[in-house]
Amino acid sequence: MGHLNRACGLLFTSVCGLLLCSALHGAAWAAHPRTFELYMAEAPPLTMAGEAGQQGILGDAARQAMVLAGYHTTVSVLPWLRAQRTVQQGQDMLIVPLSRTPDREASYTWIAPIMSMDRAFFSLDKRVDSFAEARRTYHRIAVGLGSAQERKLQDEGFDASQIYPLRIGENPAQMLLLGRVDAWFNGVPESQYIWRQVSERQLLMSPVLMTTDLYLACSKSCSPHMVLGLRKAVQTLHRDGSIKKLLERYLTAPL
CATH class of the missing domain: 3.40.190.10 (Periplasmic binding protein-like II)
Structure with missing residues (x-):
């Protein structure tokens, strides 16, 4: 029975020590x-x-x-x-x-x-209503490199030649204006914000296809x-x- 009491005492001391260390750690975190x-x-x-x-x-x-x-x-x-x-x-x-x-x-x-x-396809002359229609319609689609929308196009079966990943500093709106890409698959508010800075032309938008x-x-x-x-x-x-x-x-x- 004495051994059991000593074991319980040691366990109690260990638990209390852990709780005290945790409290001190939290206090130190808050102070600094x-x-x-x-x-x-x-x-x-x-x-x-x-x-x-x-x-x-x-x-x-x-x-x-x-x-x-x-x-x-x-x-x-x-x-x-x-x-x-x-x-x-x-x-x-x-x-x-x-x-x-x-x-x-x-x-x-x-x-x-x-x-x-929300994400959608943006273009100047060819509005689409689905991923299937976009696969048939667009030859080159601008999309952010390493973005969720790039992965979505891959998952939806777009050919690698159709996907044009953009690095930082490349302006998809300007590329669309210059005809270097047929469409742009991107977030709705981001695309509309950028487009307002580069052109007054009407930008055609598909239904929201990814959220x-x-x-x-x-x-x-x-x-x-x-x-x-x-x-x-x-x-x-x-x-x-x-x-x-x-x-x-x-x-x-x-x-």
Whole structure:
């Protein structure tokens, strides 16, 4: 019986020690806020290089969530494929705007959705109503390199010769105007925002053919403490209307 009492005592002491360490760790975290890296693509009006408060809908939302959760942030705007690889291979690195698709599910820690994104085909003279019609109609389709829409075209059976992946700095709207591509498969608000800057010609749009939520995500190896804090912060930004205000500001304001 004495051995049992001593074993129970040791177990109690160990549990208490773990609880105390956890509490001290949480207190230290709160007293000394950490700085985390946030990776984004140049994809206005969703994310863009600029001063705080001028980094696009999801860039601003992510920064607001970080402040609300008590963290500091440094922002890096990189080509989208490089940004994804950097975050996947790193630890405690954040990324926006990331569609939560089956092929990405196991590569990230998904914190919270910030907004929903509709995708469609855009062209100047040939409107389509389906992926099947687009496969028959368009010879060359501009699409973001490493994007969810590039993967969608692959999954829908488009030939590799039909898919023209665009790197950072290549302007799909200008390519459409110059006739270098027949169509552009992209997010609706992003495409309309960019088109307003380059032309007054009518842009033909298909029905919405793809919709995903755009997430604030983290490396697969990510602090549960940070994930919980940021998830609550994003939920707060939805509840208090902050994200709705960002959508209105970026999508309706004059350029």
